[in-house]
Amino acid sequence: MQIFHPTSVYLAMVVLCSLLSSLAGVLVRYSREPVTKTEGHFVSLKCEVQYEIQNCDIVTNWYINPSGPESKPITNPNQYLISVNETEKGQFRYRNIFLTFNSLSLEDRGYYQCDAKCLNSGTEGKGHLLYLNVTADPYKGLKVSTWSGQLKADEAVLALSAILFLSRY
Template identity: 65%
Template sequence: MQIFHLTTAFLIMVVLCSQPTSLSAVSVIYPREPVTKTEGLLLSLKCTVRYKTEDCDIQTNWWQWNNSEPLQITDPNKYLITVNETETDEKRLRNIFLTFSSLNLQDSGFYQCDAKCLNSGTQAKGHLLRLNVTADPYKDLRVSTWSGQLKADAAALALSATLLLLLWCY
């Protein structure tokens, strides 16, 4: 009979130890894959912060890492940051979008989203997200209407074709 109690106690301990003790008050989630886009295009990066409503008065930020120095993204002329939230049971999900209206080569680098519970001081940071901005291969090409030279060349070609046709017929 004592073997049954030891086995039961062992199973209970294994189950309890395998369960998370508690969910973190705040967590940051976004894809790990690097992002590659061409300059001049629009791009939105999305970061989702999950937190417990009762435990956390939240503050969130996007950062750009240059030469190992984090720079908080705040320039409204270069970036648009939008936020929306949903609530499920005891948790809230805050989606923070960092939008580049027109990427340039200097936007290449590492970006990071973080969150902090102001009342408890609990923090969470996402991994560094790599953004590669590539040069636009068509940037310096211009689409133009026909120039005068092209019109003259087309007229000469048409005249030559007409003469060849007349000579062939006779």
Template identity: 60%
Template sequence: MQIFHPTVAFLIMFVLCSQPTSAVIVRYPREPVTQTEGLSLSLKCTVEYRKKDCDIEAKWWYTNSYELLPIMDPNTYLITVNETELETKKLRLRNIFLTISSLKLQDSGLYQCDAKCLDSGTQAKGHLVAVNITADPYKGLKVSTWSGQLKADAAALAFSTILLLLRCY
């Protein structure tokens, strides 16, 4: 009794072996990011691809509602790119850094990096990364070098010095 017909076995092998391999892969950490307003934040996305198969276009996206919006404002965001080639695997790694130099509470939301092969249209998207910007607990506070305690300490030191000088003479 035959379990598989030879034609069925051939079709199964053909389907399994002909699965397309991704020409482009997007990678970055999954952990949520928390930072305090006023500080800077940098997110890194790594796109892995074969240069001979495609030319890459990569973008960062942002959402705090229901739609992803491309990050394009050069006054708010700095996007830098560096690329290396791995000769052993004939791959290229493109690191895309998204930097926000002075965080605001409104920068909280979900961020995503994606890449697209311009030649074939093959795309890869990273997962959504949650960014939570917390309020600066010291915002609005004025720090004085002569706080009340320092003034009291200075007065006590001056008084002690006067008493010491009077006793010595």
């Protein structure tokens, strides 16, 4: 006795697979390691979003402190540079979103998160929280002389050697 007709099983599998592919339309990935840099230095955070070309028009964002009371999208072009590049492979498109700080400040310290939303289906993907630790520059405010005492002594010896050399000829 046959419980399911082979055609109905096939149709059920096709429908189930298409539903699963539309549910898994957006995938967000990036490094899980916290990032530690010194203020004044450069750093770039990378987020990769994978989505289906046919089923998704995508919108992506970076946020600072996304789970806290000060959660806000990153939009200040004077403080951050966001650049995007995309590649296609088969039925998927890969979008890399780089959040770049040209000169870190202590205020940049915090949790960052990248997210993506498929406008067609409303499917969303969010990355985990990535901690950016910015440490104080221990040399900030110190003026370092380009001519140390040793260099001045070397300069004096070189000048004296040149005078003695020229006086012989």
